[in-house]
Amino acid sequence: MTDAIEPRILIVDDARDIREPLGQYLRRSGFRIRLAADAAEARRAVEDEPVHLAILDVMMPGEDGLSLCRDLVRNRRLPVILLTARAAQEDRVEGLDLGADDYVTKPFDPRELLARIHAVLRRVPPERPAPPQSRRRFAGLVHDPGRAAVTLPSGQEVALTSGENRLLALLLDHPGQVLSRMRLLDLLSGREARAYDRAVDNTVSRLRHKIEPDPRAPRLIVTEWGGGYRLAADVEPPA
Template identity: 85%
Template sequence: MTDSIEPRILIVDDARDIREPLGQYLRRNGLRTRLAQDAAEARRALGAEPVHLAVLDVMMPGEDGLSLCRALVHEYRLPVILLTARSAQDHRVAGLDLGADDYVAKPFDPRELLARIHAVLRRVPPERPAPGRQRRRFSGLVHDPARAVVTLAAGRDVALTSGENRLLGLLLDHPGQVLSRMRLLDLLSGREARAYDRAVDNAVSRLRHKIEQNPRAPRLIVTEWGGGYRLAAEVDTLA
């Protein structure tokens, strides 16, 4: 994260006694904040000005946090930290599967949440280099990093999140090579990314569900047990 960027954090929680003190705490610690009490207000905030990360309560009236999480990750390509009940293991798993970057269980220490926000922003800085713009074909599929889509063999475009777009680009940069989880984390965003050690596994799983014919028996992104992941395809660069 560059010194010129002051990250803006969107806090979405229907509990005013959590939302407002948390906003004040983050502002005292150098972050700008926008507050929203529900999904509709959060969407209006996103339309008003750029946001770099969302802190999102899962249990909210109306559109719930998991539905909003899906939109924030896939439509707005926004990093998300979930606020969950301490016993809500299913919500945490579902949120991570949807692409959330991390979670904090309620009741939480705001110092822990602040540390996790900084860790995610180090992995996904507000100004990060755009992926390469060259289109590449592999195993009948075409990756267009500028549009963040993969065109399947049947001609259908599948949208990628920013993290999936970068991950696929890295695998295409190293066809046939085994890339360890730590190596992928380093290539994606630096060594600070290790705050969440299953980030790569979750990203690979989501990417497989989008591009593999059978994600349970992947043939493109192959797991090398004890090693990492390998792209098992030849790669051609398109004009």
């Protein structure tokens, strides 16, 4: 981190009565703060100066926080905490699958958010490890992590989300090995393992639908009951 004493935090929320008091509270807690009312303003902020962590409201007019989260994680490798009024687990899982490091449900206690900020800054390295940029072939498919895509044996190219791209890269790094849900979650996000293993299951399910001939009877990403997942294919550089 370029400035370990006073990390810079970006707060993105269209509600002024949340954005500004939260900014004041975090300034008093020793952070430098940049405020933004929408995704466009947030992007200008990260272009202007380094940011160490972003706090994003999910429900914003125009581009929502999940879309902004995807962009900041994929293109900036920026740690993200989501603020969400949604209680459904599917919405929380979606944010975590996009690469968010944590979430806080509104209304929230600023002290809890402060504790989560400190936890994320402690456990997220200055630069997140990126998937390898070289393409790899497995079972007639080619994974291009730099483009976040898989070319099928038919020649069709399938786009991957950032979570699917990282998950496939990890499985290709460990062909034939059983990787537990908790280990995959920890490797995928860099955060402490907690009760979010369903995020891994959901990402595996979506990835199977994109690369398996029959996702209901998967032969490439195999479930090891009580263990986790295993890539049942040899991996080699493409010809």
